[in-house]
Amino acid sequence: MADMKAFRAAVIAWAAGAPGDEARALAAQVEVRTAVLLEGLSDAAAVDALAASRGRDLAADGVCVLPMGGAMSVGRFAGLLGPAGLDLRLTGLCDEAEFGYYARGLERAGAQGHGIHVCAADLEDELIRALGVNRVKEIIREEGDDRPLRTFLRQPAQQGRAPEQQLRRFLGTKKGRKIHYGRVLVEALGPDRVPAPLDSLFAGL
Numbered sequence: 682m683a684d685m686k687a688f689r690a691a692v693i694a695w696a697a698g699a700p701g702d703e704a705r706a707l708a709a710q711v712e713v714r715t716a717v718l719l720e721g722l723s724d725a726a727a728v729d730a731l732a733a734s735r736g737r738d739l740a741a742d743g744v745c746v747l748p749m750g751g752a753m754s755v756g757r758f759a760g761l762l763g764p765a766g767l768d769l770r771l772t773g774l775c776d777e778a779e780f781g782y783y784a785r786g787l788e789r790a791g792a793q794g795h796g797i798h799v800c801a802a803d804l805e806d807e808l809i810r811a812l813g814v815n816r817v818k819e820i821i822r823e824e825g826d827d828r829p830l831r832t833f834l835r836q837p838a839q840q841g842r843a844p845e846q847q848l849r850r851f852l853g854t855k856k857g858r859k860i861h862y863g864r865v866l867v868e869a870l871g872p873d874r875v876p877a878p879l880d881s882l883f884a885g886l
Contacts, residue, residue: 685711685740689747692716696749696757701766708767714743715886716762718755718773718783722748724804726863728774731879734868737886744886745769752779756786763790772796774882776803796885798878805849805859807876808866814844820869821851824861829854 688711691704707713717739719725725748732739739746749758752775762769771792775783776799783797800807809817821830833839833851842850852859867879875883 685713685745687711688713689745692745692747692758692761693750695761696754701761704761705767708769711740712743713745713767713769715770715772716745716747716758717882717886718758718771719746719748720752720775720779721750721859723859723863724748724774726860727804727808727867727879728882730864730867731870731875731883734870735883737883739886742886752776752782755783756789759786759790759792763787763792765791772798772882772885774798774800774804774878776800778802796882798882800876800878803849804863804876804879805852805866806845807878808863808870809845809848811874811876812866812869814848816869817848817866820862820865821848824865826858 688704688707691707695701695704717728719728725746728746729739747758749755755773755775759771760766763771771787771790773783773796775797780797780799787797801810812820818830821827830851833854834847839847839850852862867875
């Protein structure tokens with residue numbers, strides 16, 4: 682039986698140059714109606730974690746959470762999935778610095794009226810501010826990364842930086858760490874502490 686993961690894999694392959702026949706067939710089989718365009722895997726981990734905490738089965742609702750491998754790919758994905766392609770509803774979450782790529786890509790695809798939710802800096806920044814520096818440090822200790830964090834904070838390049846900036850940089854210093862903490866930090870949020878861009882994204886799904 683076809684599932685949303687298979688559809689997502691087929692779309693990613695299509696965007697990379699493979700034929701689109703499989704993605705088209707799977708779109709009908711799994712009844713996809715919305716694609717959530719995300720920059721990377723850490724954003725997808727956060728969205729999946731929030732869906733789980735809210736008891737939402739996004740796949741069952743016809744929602745495909747789609748990490749694109751970078752904001753510069755949004756035009757390609759929007760062209761394949763928007764009005765000129767599979768005609769899905771497009772939405773997404775992006776960093777403030779990458780909003781231009783989203784706006785131009787959706788405009789070229791004829792999908793500019795759809796909702797893109799913008800993080801003040803990036804999603805990690807939003808989560809750190811929502812939880813607070815002390816709570817994030819507690820979570821890092823609970824996850825067994827206290828020693829790497831202390832070593833990182835002693836580096837000369839980190840001296841004089843705001844604690845929020847230090848934590849953001851730390852989360853990106855090891856492969857897979859941003860993905861892991863994308864999930865863990867969201868799981869630690871209270872229902873009333875979800876960052877506005879992430880909360881508004883879900884409100885439209």
